[in-house]
């Protein structure tokens with residue numbers, strides 16, 4: 001099972017100047033609960049944005065074209081395909097693609113499931129975006145209640161999509 005996990009604003013924004021667009025404690029908790037014990041795959045820039053380096057309790061795989069890149073607590077591979085090959089060595093762990101924009105775009109056609117945190121806000125000064133979720137390819141499986149961040153007052157929702165496989169898509173009227 002290959003999962004993508006992302007937190008995105010209404011306009012698809014996910015990053016700004018190498019950082020997240022919003023820091024929401026409930027979203028961080030959700031991310032940790034879902035990924036703990038599993039394999040996380042990320043681009044080199046996302047790895048460098050992690051405040052405490054490699055994520056504890058998870059197998060960390062970092063993708064860089066620079067095979068000499070050293071990432072403490074993580075394995076470095078030079079392509080997405082190499083990341084999947086490496087992850088296949090621990091089939092008991094699920095794979096979570098955790099960003100950023102370049103890696104999401106490359107992984108989207110290959111993913112089975114999307115875990116999206118939808119922030120009910122826009123981020124006009126963002127510079128990194130999540131690809132569009134095509135309803136012909138993705139079926140919404142679950143949508144949580146609306147949560148409110150205690151610090152910012154911003155609302156957000158957890159949504160899960162799974163890839164449509166061999167099922168007929170009927171567009172909504």
Ligand SMILES: NC(=O)c1ccc[n+]([C@@H]2O[C@H](COP(=O)([O-])OP(=O)(O)OC[C@H]3O[C@@H](n4cnc5c(N)ncnc54)[C@H](OP(=O)(O)O)[C@@H]3O)[C@@H](O)[C@H]2O)c1
Nearest residue numbers: 006007015018019020043044045046064065099100101102
């Ligand atoms: N909201 C969220 O859920 C979320 C999650 C994660 C990240 N983000 C945000 O996203 C932004 C970072 O995203 P980004 O797109 O700039 O960077 P990124 O995807 O994290 O990393 C890009 C780097 O990955 C490597 N890479 C990408 N494609 C590759 C390929 N096909 N083969 C080999 N290596 C490849 C390259 O590393 P080298 O240059 O070393 O070759 C490239 O510079 C930050 O602002 C971060 O905070 C948001």
